[in-house]
Amino acid sequence: MLVISIVLLLILFLVIGMPVGFAIGCAGAIGLYAVGGIPMLLSILNTTPFSTAAHYELMTIPMFILMAEFIVVSGVADELFDTVNAWVASIRGGLGISTVITGAAFGAVCGSSAASAATLSSTAIPQMVKHGYEKKLASGLTAIVGTLAVMIPPSNGLVIYGIIGDVDLGKLLVAGFFPGILGALTLTIALRYLLWRNPARGGGTAANRVPMREKMRLLKGIWPMLVLFILVTGVLYLGVATPTEAASMGAFGAFVLALVRRKLDAARIYRALTRTARTSTMITMIIIGALIFGYFLTITETTQNIVGGIGALHSPRWVILTLIICVYIVLGCFLDQVAILVLTVPITLPIITALHYDPVWFGIIVTLTSEIGLVTPPFGLNAFIVSKTTDTPVEQVFAGVTPFFLAMAVLLVILAAFPELVLWIPNSMPH
Amino acid sequence: MQIVDRWLCRIEQVAMFLVAVALFSMMMITVVDVVLRYAFNAPFSWSYDVIGNYLLVILFFLALSYTLREQGHIALDLVVRKIASVRARAALALIGDVLALAFFVGILYEGAVTTRSDWVNHYLLPGVVPLPTWLAHVFVPIGCGIIALRILHQLLLHAASLATGRAGVGVFPDSDSAAHD
Numbered sequence A: 001m002l003v004i005s006i007v008l009l010l011i012l013f014l015v016i017g018m019p020v021g022f023a024i025g026c027a028g029a030i031g032l033y034a035v036g037g038i039p040m041l042l043s044i045l046n047t048t049p050f051s052t053a054a055h056y057e058l059m060t061i062p063m064f065i066l067m068a069e070f071i072v073v074s075g076v077a078d079e080l081f082d083t084v085n086a087w088v089a090s091i092r093g094g095l096g097i098s099t100v101i102t103g104a105a106f107g108a109v110c111g112s113s114a115a116s117a118a119t120l121s122s123t124a125i126p127q128m129v130k131h132g133y134e135k136k137l138a139s140g141l142t143a144i145v146g147t148l149a150v151m152i153p154p155s156n157g158l159v160i161y162g163i164i165g166d167v168d169l170g171k172l173l174v175a176g177f178f179p180g181i182l183g184a185l186t187l188t189i190a191l192r193y194l195l196w197r198n199p200a201r202g203g204g205t206a207a208n209r210v211p212m213r214e215k216m217r218l219l220k221g222i223w224p225m226l227v228l229f230i231l232v233t234g235v236l237y238l239g240v241a242t243p244t245e246a247a248s249m250g251a252f253g254a255f256v257l258a259l260v261r262r263k264l265d266a267a268r269i270y271r272a273l274t275r276t277a278r279t280s281t282m283i284t285m286i287i288i289g290a291l292i293f294g295y296f297l298t299i300t301e302t303t304q305n306i307v308g309g310i311g312a313l314h315s316p317r318w319v320i321l322t323l324i325i326c327v328y329i330v331l332g333c334f335l336d337q338v339a340i341l342v343l344t345v346p347i348t349l350p351i352i353t354a355l356h357y358d359p360v361w362f363g364i365i366v367t368l369t370s371e372i373g374l375v376t377p378p379f380g381l382n383a384f385i386v387s388k389t390t391d392t393p394v395e396q397v398f399a400g401v402t403p404f405f406l407a408m409a410v411l412l413v414i415l416a417a418f419p420e421l422v423l424w425i426p427n428s429m430p431h
Numbered sequence B: 001m002q003i004v005d006r007w008l009c010r011i012e013q014v015a016m017f018l019v020a021v022a023l024f025s026m027m028m029i030t031v032v033d034v035v036l037r038y039a040f041n042a043p044f045s046w047s048y049d050v051i052g053n054y055l056l057v058i059l060f061f062l063a064l065s066y067t068l069r070e071q072g073h074i075a076l077d078l079v080v081r082k083i084a085s086v087r088a089r090a091a092l093a094l095i096g097d098v099l100a101l102a103f104f105v106g107i108l109y110e111g112a113v114t115t116r117s118d119w120v121n122h123y124l125l126p127g128v129v130p131l132p133t134w135l136a137h138v139f140v141p142i143g144c145g146i147i148a149l150r151i152l153h154q155l156l157l158h159a160a161s162l163a164t165g166r167a168g169v170g171v172f173p174d175s176d177s178a179a180h181d
Helices: A002-015 A020-053 A056-074 A080-088 A094-107 A113-130 A135-146 A156-165 A169-175 A177-197 A212-221 A223-238 A243-260 A266-299 A302-311 A317-334 A337-354 A359-373 A381-390 A394-417 B002-040 B047-069 B086-121 B139-164
Strands: none
Touching (some): A002 A020, A020 A337, A020 B047, A056 A113, A056 A243, A056 B002, A056 B047, A080 A113, A080 A212, A094 A113, A094 A177, A113 A135, A113 A381, A135 A177, A135 A381, A135 A394, A156 A169, A156 A266, A156 A359, A169 A177, A169 A223, A177 A394, A212 A223, A223 A243, A243 B002, A266 B002, A302 A337, A317 A359, A337 A359, A359 A394, A381 A394, B002 B139
């Protein structure tokens, strides 16, 4: 009864517009007070905020964000779309396919789906619309392509999952690579299908064939992105540096890149640093709030009861897995990804491991559901970003996303059914 | 009230300068550390302790208030924005202010108690370099103190808005900046 009241209180706090981290923390604090009075509440407030902020591995998060900030400032991704497009321009639906590949490549050096969606909205959508793509299709595609950055390393969602669930961060990040590529492939197939079903929706190519020499020249402009990718994901795969170190080197690499391209002055560096601090503080605040709430769930034995209750069901394990995935998709429609991870992973991961599923694979599955949550109504953040940057009504973006959303759901089923597709790369890591 | 806001902004500015230095330092320390380890087989002995206990603590606690001011703490304001009555919105915002204020004052109090006991007992980190622990814990009450003042300022604006029925400048979250990256 107490737990239900506190959960309702949490929903109320969120609805009245309290910042997510504050709302979860306050609801959890009230719950702790109800259970153990002031002494219990104060002892949690004493340890949790400091020990969370001081958690060394959490440094990976600001480093990945800083890397994204410097990449955006460097402008290296600005030419990415044109370069990709020069190579695939002659294929039917080339501009749409370029959008997908650009999104995946951007995701390989930048973990922010919001930055990816915003960059693509201002470059890819105008080009697609200019060449006869239906605006609904173009904006829907761009919104979901932005989410590829969530899965392809660097990925802060995977970092948070790894820290909360105590799963090997290096393996998790490396594991995100292949499913991210499969995501890009899925979106390409879905796009080709839509254009084949109804050619009126677009598919025109951008320009005439680009000469080979021009293609090579464009390719030269983006080689730094390849270096950055190797600096982070390659280093993680080989295990020569910890995830924290790989992330710092990625941030430093992006910093040097922006410096060499003469895009940095003191003011811009300072701006990148403060913007990073802002986002990373917001994330840490949500983690702290959710951990406080988590203590409340543990002390009231809610966590143990849920885990035990599901264990006592004796249903086939795929039924339980399906249920858990459905819960994640529903939560993703309403709640922030960080909050979902910190609140649920302590409950779901013990169930998953008890069912003999792989924790790395489960991290990828959860991350895929959070990708989907970024484009589903009512709070799909990426849909809102595309809507705002392109002046398209958000309902239209949601409508345009629907077929791609269904395609990603199919991918989710495939990855859930065949864990080998996720695990073959991390299992081949030298360490 | 504007004078209060200006002073708070100045304090936040100083805090953010320290945050930027901390953030840049942790990147550089880690990179140099990796280079030293591979090139000279002689990494820093102190980087883990300094980054974890000091730089990351500065990053979070000193950026708290600035992040609130810049509306960086994401919130679901879709429902609240639909409410037309200024008084109703102010009342809801006040509830949030009071709760958040109590929350951060609680953390501030505990942080101050810990810092004091560290100071009095001369506690040192168990690491290779014996650094004082109070120097890490002290950022908890400082950071929470700044954000508590920021929330108090916000609370007074909301209260004024509730009393007068007028929305003052900066009283409600500006929906345009709600999207985060």
